[in-house]
Amino acid sequence: MDDSLKFKETVLKYDYSYGTGISAYADDRISIQWNEYGEYKPVFMNEAGTETAGSDIPLSLIDPMMDESLNETEVGKELFGQLPDVKFHTRLGYYKDLYAGYVEEGNYRAQASSGGLGTWILKELFEKDLIDGVIHVKENNDPNNPALFHYDISRSIEEINQGAKTKYYPVEMSQVLQKIKETPGRYAIIGLPAYIFSVRLLARQDPVINERIKYAIGLICGHLKSARFADSIGWQLGFKPGDIKKIDFRKKLDHRPAHRYGVQVTGVINGETKTIIKPMKEIVGDNWGQGFFKVKASDYTDDVMNETADMTIGDAWLPEYTGESKGTNVLLVRHPEIAQIIKDGIADQKLRLDEIDSTKMIASQASHFRHTQDELGYRLWMRDKDSDWRPKKRIEASNKLPYIRKKIQDQREKLAKESHIHFKKAVDKDDLTYFTDQMAPLVKKYEQYYSYAYYMNQGIGTLAKKIARKIKS
Structure with a gap:
């Protein structure tokens, strides 16, 4: 298979591109464009594998998701x-x-x-x-x-x-x-x-x-x-998508712990330029583990x-x-x-x-290592179970993950996917409440799984079983 066609039929088809722009730099047939969810994605301007210009640099050697690249x-x-x-x-x-x-x-x-x-x-x-x-x-x-x-x-x-x-x-x-x-x-x-x-x-x-x-x-x-993360923050502060001019994602707040930072947005509300600061913990989607966008x-x-x-x-x-x-x-x-x-x-x-x-x-x-390395094997195993192409990683596919951690991984995947879809619908409807209402039960389920995992780790078996019954009800 032609190198660029293989890139198209694996990384692009199954949505594993980071959107770094490396492929667009290396191959004249590719441009890097926004998709409908505010992500940069490589797009072939004509069919991959044709006789057009392209590049002397094989995409399989420079894209980190291609199996031929070094790790x-x-x-x-x-x-x-x-x-x-x-x-x-x-x-x-x-x-x-x-x-x-x-x-x-x-x-x-x-x-x-x-x-x-x-x-x-x-x-x-x-x-x-x-x-x-x-x-x-x-x-x-x-x-x-x-x-x-x-x-x-x-x-x-x-x-x-x-x-x-x-x-x-x-x-x-x-x-x-x-x-x-x-x-x-x-x-x-x-x-x-x-x-x-x-x-x-x-x-x-x-x-x-x-x-x-x-x-x-x-x-x-x-x-x-995605860019919708900024749009979501801005909208919750009163700025419609497209009306943000500047955003500081990590505004330090005096006399608060380092992880309790704020967000500062400057933009236009009803024709007037305003700057608003709010603690990040008050924003829907602030929890990094939930994986919004x-x-x-x-x-x-x-x-x-x-x-x-x-x-x-x-x-x-x-x-x-x-x-x-x-x-x-x-x-x-x-x-x-x-x-x-x-x-x-x-x-x-x-x-x-x-x-x-x-x-x-x-x-x-610690949390980053747990998700990115310790629990990656389960995500790879799930893709293999579904017979989907996925990139080769240094971590081996494995189903050996505690039940509750599997549920957390599944819910994170759902939260990420649904946040893209529901926010786009909210923009189309011009209704932020639609987005927050749709995401609320998904977040609640995630928090229940996390509570169960916490009590299991604490060894409080009776309470953990009670929460488990509530989750299944």
Whole structure:
């Protein structure tokens, strides 16, 4: 089968594309477009496998969902396996140093979603003349493009700082990669695991990209969201879909724990521009475990720690760090030059970091590891049971999961799928209540399953049986 046709008949047909834009960059027959649910998806502009232009880069080698591509462990070994003092952990990948802390220098921490280390390290690379530009996600100011954010290139400290903050929003890289190919220079890129890994696979096939992207900074994130996540938040604050101008998904709230952050939206209500802040816990769909507006491909990765990045940054979801509102990062370092910059930053008191061990690092992302690695086998088994094509992963398909955890997985899948469908209908009806009413019983069932799982873990058998009977009734 033709390489592009195989891509179409597997990844696209069964909806396993992350929407990174890598395929559109590599193959002239593909464009990356919004679908009806606010997700970026590759679209063939004519039939795959025809005689038209295309690319010399096989899609099967650069898309992480294709069976022919290398996996994260294999690419990580190529990049980091021969470094001195490198360690390997099946959960974390290769690494040199592990930390938890934040940036002491300037206002990097205040302007960040968490501890400020992502923007700070990009600034350091730029100031030390190790890069000429940063490829990162910024606000989209193009009035002809409805997307709130896009990948762009920053070439100054001021521009780099504008890319601070987490954006739970779909972006694609085809256009910015084309700019990199057309413009010589040394670049750093920052992104989620699917994006960094896709760039690493592309770099193995494209010598120009390989030569120009010098550093990859990785973020930890539970899953990708569609653009409807932002629309839903905005609508609940009074902004109709399409009327949002800006959104801050991680607004720090003074005197509240780090995980009790807010959301800030600016947009138009009845012809008047307004800015509204609300605690995220008051938003329907705030629970990350429920997976509202989740992109399907996110459920079929086994990479929690962005294993092919030179440095990985996440939130320190640990009790000793979540008590105050300013935010704290966990940090995993692989690249020796970045490792030295971090050590110098600690010595110069620009950074306040604690060394942690692998157990503590894994604990900081415990729920993520459970869903992404421990319970992935069940999701793969379900696809095999249904005789559906699915990507080959490092985790083996397995039905060996406790009953209640299976029910939680099934309900998460239903919540994600139904959130896309019901929100679109709500927009068509111009009725937000339709969406919240349709999702409420699904959320209630999810919460019942979680309560049952909690009591089972506590060993309170009688109460657990009572809840189980209620669930089945």
